[in-house]
Amino acid sequence: MTRPIRTLLIANRGEIAVRIIRTARSMGIRTVAVFSDADTDALHVAMADEALRIGPAPARASYLAIEAMIDAACVSGADAIHPGYGFLAENADFAEACLAAGVIFVGPPAAAIRAMGSKADARRLMQAAGVPVVPGYDGADQGIETLEAAAVAIGFPLLVKPSAGGGGKGMRVVGSATEFRDALASAKREALSAFGDDRMILEKYLGQPRHVEVQVFAARTGRTVHLFERDCSIQRRHQKVIEEAPAPGLSEPLRRELRNAAIACARAVDYVGAGTVEFLVTKDQFFFMEMNTRLQVEHPVTEAITGLDLVEWQIRVARGEDLPRAQDEIAMRGHAVEARLSTEDPEAGFLPQTGRLDHLRFPVELDGVRIDTGVRQGDDVSIHYDPLIAKVIAHGSDRSEAIGRLRAALAGTEIVGLKTNRGLLSEIVAHPAFAQGSIDTGFIEAHQADLFGRADHLDERILLLAAFAALRAQERSTAVDAADPFSPWGEPTGWRLGEPATLRVTLAIGERTMTLEGACRADGYVFDTPTGHVAVTGTVAADGAILARIGDRLVHAHGVIIGERMTLFVDGHEAAFELVDPRRPASELAVAPGRLTSPMPGLVVAVTAAAGQTVVKGAPLVIVEAMKMEHAVTAPRDGRIRAVKVAIGDQVAAGAELVVMEDAA
Numbered sequence: 001m002t003r004p005i006r007t008l009l010i011a012n013r014g015e016i017a018v019r020i021i022r023t024a025r026s027m028g029i030r031t032v033a034v035f036s037d038a039d040t041d042a043l044h045v046a047m048a049d050e051a052l053r054i055g056p057a058p059a060r061a062s063y064l065a066i067e068a069m070i071d072a073a074c075v076s077g078a079d080a081i082h083p084g085y086g087f088l089a090e091n092a093d094f095a096e097a098c099l100a101a102g103v104i105f106v107g108p109p110a111a112a113i114r115a116m117g118s119k120a121d122a123r124r125l126m127q128a129a130g131v132p133v134v135p136g137y138d139g140a141d142q143g144i145e146t147l148e149a150a151a152v153a154i155g156f157p158l159l160v161k162p163s164a165g166g167g168g169k170g171m172r173v174v175g176s177a178t179e180f181r182d183a184l185a186s187a188k189r190e191a192l193s194a195f196g197d198d199r200m201i202l203e204k205y206l207g208q209p210r211h212v213e214v215q216v217f218a219a220r221t222g223r224t225v226h227l228f229e230r231d232c233s234i235q236r237r238h239q240k241v242i243e244e245a246p247a248p249g250l251s252e253p254l255r256r257e258l259r260n261a262a263i264a265c266a267r268a269v270d271y272v273g274a275g276t277v278e279f280l281v282t283k284d285q286f287f288f289m290e291m292n293t294r295l296q297v298e299h300p301v302t303e304a305i306t307g308l309d310l311v312e313w314q315i316r317v318a319r320g321e322d323l324p325r326a327q328d329e330i331a332m333r334g335h336a337v338e339a340r341l342s343t344e345d346p347e348a349g350f351l352p353q354t355g356r357l358d359h360l361r362f363p364v365e366l367d368g369v370r371i372d373t374g375v376r377q378g379d380d381v382s383i384h385y386d387p388l389i390a391k392v393i394a395h396g397s398d399r400s401e402a403i404g405r406l407r408a409a410l411a412g413t414e415i416v417g418l419k420t421n422r423g424l425l426s427e428i429v430a431h432p433a434f435a436q437g438s439i440d441t442g443f444i445e446a447h448q449a450d451l452f453g454r455a456d457h458l459d460e461r462i463l464l465l466a467a468f469a470a471l472r473a474q475e476r477s478t479a480v481d482a483a484d485p486f487s488p489w490g491e492p493t494g495w496r497l498g499e500p501a502t503l504r505v506t507l508a509i510g511e512r513t514m515t516l517e518g519a520c521r522a523d524g525y526v527f528d529t530p531t532g533h534v535a536v537t538g539t540v541a542a543d544g545a546i547l548a549r550i551g552d553r554l555v556h557a558h559g560v561i562i563g564e565r566m567t568l569f570v571d572g573h574e575a576a577f578e579l580v581d582p583r584r585p586a587s588e589l590a591v592a593p594g595r596l597t598s599p600m601p602g603l604v605v606a607v608t609a610a611a612g613q614t615v616v617k618g619a620p621l622v623i624v625e626a627m628k629m630e631h632a633v634t635a636p637r638d639g640r641i642r643a644v645k646v647a648i649g650d651q652v653a654a655g656a657e658l659v660v661m662e663d664a665a
């Protein structure tokens, strides 16, 4: 029995809301967006046929508010609600509230969500279905003696895992029996705080396995299929960073076993809809880890290699239809890799960033590249939600081509206004170990020396390009005054009688300032550099696109000037300069040495800095709590604390001065 879906409400925001709207629209379905006060001008609101305010910015009062969501569906006449991922997507109470309100929930039955919401229940179900699980304990008896005896029987090292949670929260690796009680107590406290449930399971620790997951799909007709597997091993603190499909380097027998085990998992819980079964894979074994009862962030890599639209499948199944394809009608072609682009600073402990997207450009014209984003240039990125602003997906005929295309796509992605993890993403996909497929869940940690700490890429070529673009902008801004075209003041160059005009530009980057002099030529400048005179000629378009010849090399670049700052993008690198007005007194140029400010609004929860103290680079000085996470402000270099401006309990704004450092005498 099928039910029509004429109007679909998307109970989500950002890139996934935009993505769902796109498919719904292509199916002729009317879409209703919901938005919090922080998302009034968001892209998903602009794209939907109708949009309803769901509440204030905090997620718990808006995107997590079950009653408000149901009300919005009733008010808008929505036949169905798509939860996306995160927020209410795996909330069984929400699925039941939809059912009770007569609104179709585009997702699995509440019972399946519940069954998979408990790791202990899921393990027992999978064991009964003959799916391998990690040797461990998942009993209802949570007495310390029982758990301790089970731990000894499993052997060490082992993992203590909350049964009710995921994402690594409340998880502890325990190396020996003596550590067990304290680790268990600590894990229980964290689980209770995060999930309201401190029941634990124990598992033999498999070290740094690979994280391989299988996409499954089931219809109410009972048909259940797999859509191949994905590798999501490159994670940071249980947040996936890079995902790909299919998983590289697995034997065909192992792939078949994983895919069949995933279908068995889905059947074991009478699954309906899109689901993902996660496995831990060691060299030749695999073990069930958990089943996610939602559409995953990384589903586009599966769509790329199968050519299928998983949201369309979700909507069809929610209408009661059978799966559009039988298993033998689902084929895989090529390889796809996805990078999650987030507004967080990998050089500052992945601190979430807030600010305005003053400049935002994606290379949408590249073959095989798909960009799923929920933001537009000019958007303000707030602190309230996940820092993911876009997914960059590249598909190729094989893994190498997909990686090459992803590298080009990341190189062509330009963001000015707040920091992102783009540089880290580029370093990962360019890393030889990644290219070889030597990936496991310890990848980022194992290669951190290669992945972090690359200073702003600054070579002579970039400096010359910056000077060239700055002078061209200077000339444009002092262009001849149309009202008095012959005024000598309108002369854009430093023209002097009998001499080639020269122009001077001063650029500041970090705490350094550099001045370059360019002798004007008809088509550019000749700069006097430490390596001699270098001519830079070419064009700078109004949109900042630079086509310059430096010596005998032709370079494409992009110079984005906003206010006094220019960000230069070239060959995937970026360097941010301050264009210094030569008339500005030098004293202002000196960047106040050692002013450490709060990266975001929050509460000071710890101060380890003390006036007169000598500190080394990286030492935590102040901890600011924001968005339920602690963010350490650390010493940017060795030095001494001159002054501490805050105390525990202070509320600080973004940019508030926390500590003043000076060079140790």
Ligand code: MV4
Residues within 6 Å of the ligand: 134, 159, 166, 167, 168, 171, 203, 204, 205, 206, 207, 208, 209, 211, 235, 238, 280, 289, 441
């Ligand atoms: C494991 C494991 C090793 N052995 N389970 C569970 C949550 C998921 N995000 C990662 N999880 C793991 N489960 C067993 N029996 C290794 C991981 C794991 C991990 C564990 C601790 C710290 C970081 C990790 C990163 C990726 C995978």
